[in-house]
Amino acid sequence: MGAPDISLSGMLLAYLLLLPPLGIGLWLGVGIVNNALYSVLRMTVQLLFVGLYLQYVFVINNPWLTAGWLLCMIIVADFSIVRSSSLRLRKFFVPVLVAVVTGTALPLLVFILLVLGRPMFFDAPLLIPLGGMVLGNCLRANIIGLGGFYESIRSERKKWQQALLNGASRYEAARPFLQEALNKALSPTLANMATIGLVSLPGMMTGVILGGTDPAGAVKYQIAIMLAILCGTTITAAGAIIFTIPKAFDKYGLLEDTIFREK
Amino acid sequence: MSLTAIEFRQISYSLPQRELLAGFCSIIKSGEKVVLRGPSGCGKSTLLKIAAGLLLPAAGLVCINEKILTGKNVWKLRCELAYMQQESPVWGTSVRDYLQRPFSYHANKELKYDESRARELSDELLLKDDILEALPEDLSGGERQRVALIAALLLGRKILLLDEPCAGLDPDSARRVVSYLQSRPELAVLVVAHDSIMQSLSERVIEIKNLQSAGVESMAELSGGQE
Numbered sequence: 001m002g003a004p005d006i007s008l009s010g011m012l013l014a015y016l017l018l019l020p021p022l023g024i025g026l027w028l029g030v031g032i033v034n035n036a037l038y039s040v041l042r043m044t045v046q047l048l049f050v051g052l053y054l055q056y057v058f059v060i061n062n063p064w065l066t067a068g069w070l071l072c073m074i075i076v077a078d079f080s081i082v083r084s085s086s087l088r089l090r091k092f093f094v095p096v097l098v099a100v101v102t103g104t105a106l107p108l109l110v111f112i113l114l115v116l117g118r119p120m121f122f123d124a125p126l127l128i129p130l131g132g133m134v135l136g137n138c139l140r141a142n143i144i145g146l147g148g149f150y151e152s153i154r155s156e157r158k159k160w161q162q163a164l165l166n167g168a169s170r171y172e173a174a175r176p177f178l179q180e181a182l183n184k185a186l187s188p189t190l191a192n193m194a195t196i197g198l199v200s201l202p203g204m205m206t207g208v209i210l211g212g213t214d215p216a217g218a219v220k221y222q223i224a225i226m227l228a229i230l231c232g233t234t235i236t237a238a239g240a241i242i243f244t245i246p247k248a249f250d251k252y253g254l255l256e257d258t259i260f261r262e263k
Numbered sequence: 264m265s266l267t268a269i270e271f272r273q274i275s276y277s278l279p280q281r282e283l284l285a286g287f288c289s290i291i292k293s294g295e296k297v298v299l300r301g302p303s304g305c306g307k308s309t310l311l312k313i314a315a316g317l318l319l320p321a322a323g324l325v326c327i328n329e330k331i332l333t334g335k336n337v338w339k340l341r342c343e344l345a346y347m348q349q350e351s352p353v354w355g356t357s358v359r360d361y362l363q364r365p366f367s368y369h370a371n372k373e374l375k376y377d378e379s380r381a382r383e384l385s386d387e388l389l390l391k392d393d394i395l396e397a398l399p400e401d402l403s404g405g406e407r408q409r410v411a412l413i414a415a416l417l418l419g420r421k422i423l424l425l426d427e428p429c430a431g432l433d434p435d436s437a438r439r440v441v442s443y444l445q446s447r448p449e450l451a452v453l454v455v456a457h458d459s460i461m462q463s464l465s466e467r468v469i470e471i472k473n474l475q476s477a478g479v480e481s482m483a484e485l486s487g488g489q490e
Contacts, residue, residue, distance in 0.1 A: 158348055158350070158351075159354055161317050162348065164317075165315060165341055165344075165345065166364070166365035166368065166371075166418065167341065167342050167365050167418070168365070168370070169369060176355075250334070251337070252337050253338070254317065
């Protein structure tokens with residue numbers, strides 16, 4: 001049994017769900033109407049495109065094509081992390097890329113090759129959705145982690161300087177800031193893990209159940225993906241900070257103001 | 264024989280809107296105590312930051328213990344001096360944690376944290392008995408300044424750059440700080456101070472005038488201290 005297909009008229013009806021939020025936005029004068037329309041439009045276009053594209057990718061299932069698509073996803077994630085953190089792409093693109101590649105590849109390799117015991121890593125119907133879930137979470141964690149790290153060094157400049165004067169290297173001075181940033185970056189993932197199943201049925205489980213797997217089977221998938229997400233977010237959040245440190249400070253150990261993209 | 268602890272050679276520094284320092288020169292010998300004085304915004308704190316390698320002068324150079332401060336040796340030279348900023352930050356899980364932390368840094372690996380010395384110093388500077396257990400965020404401004412000074416002293420730094428160390432201190436504690444510094448002949452101290460107690464630290468005063476109002480005759484060194 002697969003999930004029932006949504007007809008065209010059904011799809012249009014789904015868009016009716018937009019009316020209450022728009023109505024409430026207008027009624028209360030919350031300036032979200034334009035924003036909401038823009039976001040819905042983007043979501044629709046992106047998903048239609050990806051849906052069409054993935055149909056071909058899944059049918060062709062060529063390892064190179066799959067790897068290429070995954071790389072695209074990683075690069076887009078890298079872009080959004082650096083940009084949303086208000087940091088300069090030119091300096092941070094490469095170190096963040098290294099962190100995201102490492103943090104995505106490791107949990108996915110373990111998940112697909114060891115947990116699922118599949119012979120092929122670049123198997124489009126598995127790798128792309130799983131990769132998307134891990135990356136999406138890494139993205140969120142990194143914007144909080146990386147952005148927060150440099151922002152707090154900027155706002156607590158004295159503390160940073162005092163650590164240097166007390167004899168700290170860049171990495172030693174970074175430690176308390178790194179701890180704080182990682183804490184903030186990972187706490188949503190951890191809170192989500194702690195309440196999962198009680199309040200929310202996660203998207204993946206819903207998907208697997210709709211796809212025809214029994215709930216017990218779906219739960220196993222969910223547990224594995226949550227662990228993969230925790231692994232991926234921790235590696236990318238820590239890695240992105242650690243790998244960017246050499247680029248962000250001058251030879252005196254002072255934060256370069258040029259790393260920030262002025263808004 | 265007395266070595267030069269700090270030397271400012273032709274230091275110039277400008278803010279975006281105005282010139283702050285132009286060709287400033289001065290020498291502080293090791294063990295010497297010197298007071299920097301001048302109207303606010305004239306560049307006193309800037310000079311301390313330049314000496315600590317936290318700001319780069321537009322022109323000129325600074326020597327610490329007779330070595331020109333550069334991006335290469337700044338990490339080593341910073342370990343020969345201490346800079347106490349205005350409203351020094353103190354952080355960590357307790358004051359003791361703050362004082363101990365630098366001893367875990369690689370650069371300080373030959374040094375060992377000495378708890379009894381920390382207690383001695385906090386008594387000497389009139390801090391309360393349980394100060395080491397206190398939370399950094401509970402410290403008053405004056406307590407924070409003294410904790411920062413203790414941190415510098417525990418690390419055995421011989422050159423102290425102090426920016427308004429007595430701000431927020433009661434007169435008794437301020438006098439204790441002054442007499443403690445005077446009792447340590449090996450410490451070179453360059454202090455920015457507005458209050459008379461701290462200014463009583465030394466006969467030698469470097470007066471910095473406001474460049475804007477003073478025109479060309481920008482800096483004049485007052486009374487002696489020359490050997």
